[in-house]
Each structure stands twice: as structure tokens, then as C-alpha cells.
Amino acid sequence: MSAQDPLFTENENPNLQRSLVEPRALLSTILSGAAWIAAMFASIPLFSVLYGLIVRGGHRLSLEVFTELPPAGFEEGGGFGNAIVGTLVTVGIGALISIPFGIMAAIFLGELEPNGKVAYAARFCAKTLTGLPSILAGVFAYAMVVLTTGTYSAPAAGVALALLMLPTVVLTAEEAMRMVSAPMKNAAYGMGCTRSQVVWKIVLPTALPGILTGVMLAVARAAGETAPLLFTALFSSYWFVENGKADLMTPIASLSVLIYNFSGMPYDNQIELAWTASLVLVMLVLLFNILARVLGRKKV
């Protein structure tokens, strides 16, 4: 700190202009620029995937692919309507299992016994489950459901997907409930609420946007899964509703397995359909993610 340093001497005309060559300013500019570039790079994959899918699969997109059954061998045309329905059904079953379970577990973790031994164990299990390879969920459901019921089926796939959705639902719902402010909960207790009334009337409604975000993210992840379905849902070239009768206990089609099957076939028609199905699947996942964003916005 020399006496000549202009910053440390009294000066009635201080220089307040931004200087780009001053080391701190320069470093700041460089780092900001680097962060910008990294952010751009991070969004490139999604856009390039979308671009590629639209270019290669977009031209087959028509009403036909949503209503027709998958073509066999050398057939022309066809679609994957049954696979879209199948994906919705399997993911729906998974959601029906994982959402009530997950939210109840989250209530326990976030509200009832947040510091108990059971809570620590459950939280640890949930976090470990997040990293579970999805193929293992498939093997698990194969052993638990497919072998006991004797058939590949939508419920078996639902169990496998529920296993993958559960940790996301539990952990995000717990986090959302923890965000509900303590003063607000105190107010509810002060009004004469019982513990369960505090949970049902205050904590859950206030945390709902956050919980729905978690649910939607879990659904989006499950919709794109392939490996667990290979062991549980298998595939089917037909609608699971035949002549007005729904038979859930049969193999069921899904978009991801259709893509897996068709992309390896030597027929151009099937390969084109695989591209289109990929586009539809990405759009579906995107839709769930956008829903998550919209529902996550705080309303009241």
C-alpha cells in the first residue's frame, strides 16, 4: 500500500470509470464469459437431440402413427398407438403405487419423526434407491410379479417403474414439506390444530406445488425407461383392449421398447417409425417436465 497508490491517497477527482485492464475486473469478465459458454454447452444436447429427432422422425408424424398398430415385417405404413397407450398405462400404474406411498413416507420423514432412527434409515434407503440401476428394478419386478403371476403384464411393469419413481417422490415431497415455514406451522398449532390437522390443512396444501413438481419429474423419468420394461411388460403388437375387454395380465407395448425393437430391424419403415416414436416420447417427457414447472409455480 504505497503512498502513491491513487486509491489510498486523498483525491477530490477520483476516477470512477470501469477499467477492463484492472486485474479484478478482467478476471470477473473472463469468468462470467466462461459461465455463459458453459451454460450454452449444457443446453446444446437437448436441442440437438430435438433437432435430430424432428429432422429424421418429423415427416412420419401424422394421425396414423397415433391410431395404427405397429407394422409387421415388410408391411408399409402403420403406427404405434398401442405403445403410447401402453406407456401411459404402465406409468399410470407406477404412479398409482408410488405417489400415495411416497407422500405418506415423506409426511413421516418431514413432519412426524424427522430425527428418528427409522427416518434416517428410510432417508438413506431412498437416496440409495435413487442410484439404483433401472435394469435391477426390472429384475426385481420380474422375480416378484412376473414369476408369481406367471405372465408379463402392465402391473409388473408398474411395480418396476414405481420402484424407480418412489425415491424421487419421497425426497422431493419431504424437501417441499420442510420448506413450509415453522412460524406457519406454529400458527396452526396455536389455533388448536392437532398434529394431523397441521399436516393435512397446512403443510400438504402449502407444499403441494413442490410435491407435484417431484411427482412430474418422477413420471417423466419413468416414461422414458426401457430396461425395466424388457423384463416385465415385454412387448405386444396389439391393443390391450380387445373387443371392449381390457386384459391387463398380458404383455403390453410401450414406446421405449418399441424404439428398442424397431431400431434394430433391417426394414426402413420400422426404422423410420422408431425415429418418430422417439420424437413422440421426448415430447411426452418434455410435456411432463413443463407440467412440473407450471404446477411448481406458487399460486396463493
Added chain:
Amino acid sequence: MKANVNEQGNVKVKPDTQAKVVIDCKLDKVYYGDFLAVRDSHVPIKKGQITGFIGPSGCGKSTVLRSLNRMNDLVQGFRFEGNVHFHGQDVYGSTVDPVVVRRYIGMVFQQPNPFAMSIFDNVAFGLRLNRFKGDVEESVEKALKKAALWDEVKDKLKASGLSLSGGQQQRLCIARAIATEPTVVLMDEPCSALDPIATRRIEELMVELKEKFTIALVTHNMQQATRVADKTAFFSVDISAGGRTGYLVELGDTRQIFEDPQQQLTKEYIRGEFS
């Protein structure tokens, strides 16, 4: 000006002997875990009066207040010796449900804490909770009027309670607390997060409300106690035993506490000599 307790009692407030004790608080020892937070604090809360709790930070005034409606039950490790009687019944009796106690002894907190729902629903919350059979809309309007908030919100009852200003939010919380017509309202530094104008409104409101509700008020602000409280309890911190234990030093008519304190500690605190 030297005030005489008896003289003052005759002039302004009803003599002690006539005002009924609603909550008889006799806390001998309050612990959080192994920590002795409060000792020897006997404070009778009298009907139709505002009892102010003053004292330095950590003197246990909030602890005492929160013991009255069993809000401390929610704090892990809380236990106490002594007893608290509400209309002659032991609040901590083995058959007493703390949830019911809190329906009779309402509370307003330091931070305005409306629920994330509409203004109307905030006030109606307690009514619905208790399966109120009467006209909810009428009761909500009445409570908002009593809380001096009606004119400001009557055209936007569906707006979120969180959209109001801090002072309005606190009046909303007061409306919410009085909608169910509790016997006593506990106020834990209700103005400390508010600006002076909002504070003045809440103070005026407290004075109006004491006609109907008995109020216990914790405040950091000595002027606030002189402005609104009928009785004042002065708490201090005892650091002699190594810990920081709060205890009641002196309790009396507000005038007497501020103009003729009997204890040296009270004198020092009121003259601002206490750090």
C-alpha cells in the same frame, strides 16, 4: 411525580382484588433438556387486562408466555416444575388435551404468519377447525372489523393473506386468533417486525380488544408496555449459577413498575442502566 399504587388503582384500573385471575401461572422451574431456562416466575393473568412481560433478551419472558398454552410442548426436551391453572383447571393435567387448551388460549406470534390461503380462509380457519355451526361469513367480517382490518380488505377477501403488508398481515393474524373467541390471547412481541405506524395501530387494537379478551403481551419495547399494559411483569437473567436463567423480578401495576419500582434491578433496567 411520585405515584402511589393504591391511589393509582382507584383512579384508573380496577383494584386487584376485583379482577378475576384467568390464568394462574406458577412456574418454579422450566427446563429445555438440562438447561434451566426459567425459575420462580409466578404471574397471575387477570381478566380484562393486558399483562405486559418485559425484560432483557434471554430472560425467559417468551418461555413463560408459551408455557401458558402449552406451545412449549412442541419444543424437544421441554419440562417444568410448578403448575398453570386456567379457570381453576390444571393446564398440564394428565387428562388435559393441549389442543383444546390452545383453542381457549389463542396466540399471536412475533413474525406475522398468515397461512398460504386467502384472507377469508385465514380468518375462517379456526371456525372451520372447530366445526363452527353459525354464519362463517358474518363471523369473519366481525373478526376483521375487530382487528381493524375490514375496511382495507373487504374488497379483496379472496386475495392471498401473504399479499398484505407486514402490519396488515399481523392484524390478519390477530383477526384469525380472535375469530374463534378465545378467552385469552397471548401475544409474543407482536410488533417487533413492524414499523412505528403499524405498531401504533396494533397497540390501539390491543387496548380495544382487552374489553373482550384477556391479553398477555411479551414486548421488547418498554414504551409499549407503558402505553398498553395494565400490569407489568419484569423479568431478568440470572447468570450467577453459570447458566442463563430467567426469573421474575417484579410484578405490579404498570405505573408503579415504571415510576416507583421496588427492586434495584427493575430501577436500573427502566433507567436504561442495564445492558
